Amino acid sequence: xxxxxxxxxxxxxxxxxxxxxxxxxxxxxxxxxxxxxxxxxxxxxxxxxxxxxxxxxxxxxxxxxxxxxxxxxxxxxxxxxxxxxxxxxxxxxxxxxxxxxxxxxxxxxxxxx
Amino acid sequence: xxxxxxxxxxxxxxxxxxxxxxxxxxxxxxxxxxxxxxxxxxxxxxxxxxxxxxxxxxxxxxxxxxxxxxxxxxxxxxxxxxxxxxxxxxxxxxxxxxxxxxxxxxxxxxxxxx
Numbered sequence: 743x744x745x746x747x748x749x750x751x752x753x754x755x756x757x758x759x760x761x762x763x764x765x766x767x768x769x770x771x772x773x774x775x776x777x778x779x780x781x782x783x784x785x786x787x788x789x790x791x792x793x794x795x796x797x798x799x800x801x802x803x804x805x806x807x808x809x810x811x812x813x814x815x816x817x818x819x820x821x822x823x824x825x826x827x828x829x830x831x832x833x834x835x836x837x838x839x840x841x842x843x844x845x846x847x848x849x850x851x852x853x854x855x
Numbered sequence: 856x857x858x859x860x861x862x863x864x865x866x867x868x869x870x871x872x873x874x875x876x877x878x879x880x881x882x883x884x885x886x887x888x889x890x891x892x893x894x895x896x897x898x899x900x901x902x903x904x905x906x907x908x909x910x911x912x913x914x915x916x917x918x919x920x921x922x923x924x925x926x927x928x929x930x931x932x933x934x935x936x937x938x939x940x941x942x943x944x945x946x947x948x949x950x951x952x953x954x955x956x957x958x959x960x961x962x963x964x965x966x967x968x969x
Binding site: 746773775777783784785786787790797798800801833835837842843844845846847848849 | 897899962
């Protein structure tokens with residue numbers, strides 16, 4: 743039973759480019775969460791999605807960031823016009839419906855040059 | 856709003872010594888509490904969780920934590936650490952009403968000396 747999968751594991755983008763991060767939840771999990779970890783800090787909640795629905799995006803920056811979890815395929819976190827401050831590790835987690843327990847993927851480390 | 860404070864950013868310990876990693880939280884509602892471990896360049900792995908019931912919670916790798924409601928604490932302990940326990944440890948909280956959102960502490964880096 744595969745765990746939460748994220749790709750790519752490492753992503754390098756120049757300032758102004760777009761970054762697309764993918765997350766495939768565990769089998770049987772219908773909820774996806776995205777967190778960001780800045781260097782030397784803990785994880786910060788960004789967004790919580792179910793299939794085709796954004797449930798809570800209170801942690802998402804208002805501009806340049808968007809997330810989706812389509813009916814088919816992985817969840818995507820999209821960052822437009824990246825800046826150096828976007829450099830961080832982005833973690834995805836998934837859970838079953840009505841479960842408090844989240845399982846984390848290995849993360850995508852984004853570096854903006 | 857909830858918050859989590861991990862009082863020590865780094866804890867150096869000799870191998871086979873006991874360790875306690877401290878965690879305090881604040882919340883106006885009932886909460887779930889978690890400890891996660893992050894090994895270098897990896898994702899987070901759940902060590903243990905407190906939902907309700909017994910205040911002493913046992914987790915994987917010989918770790919345990921005690922929920923103290925009056926002191927709003929959830930300290931993590933291990934009686935004898937191993938080199939392989941070297942990692943970053945995160946305390947986290949979520950409340951009953953929005954169990955989807957987990958609030959993490961800033962982490963404690965545990966380094967084990969031989």
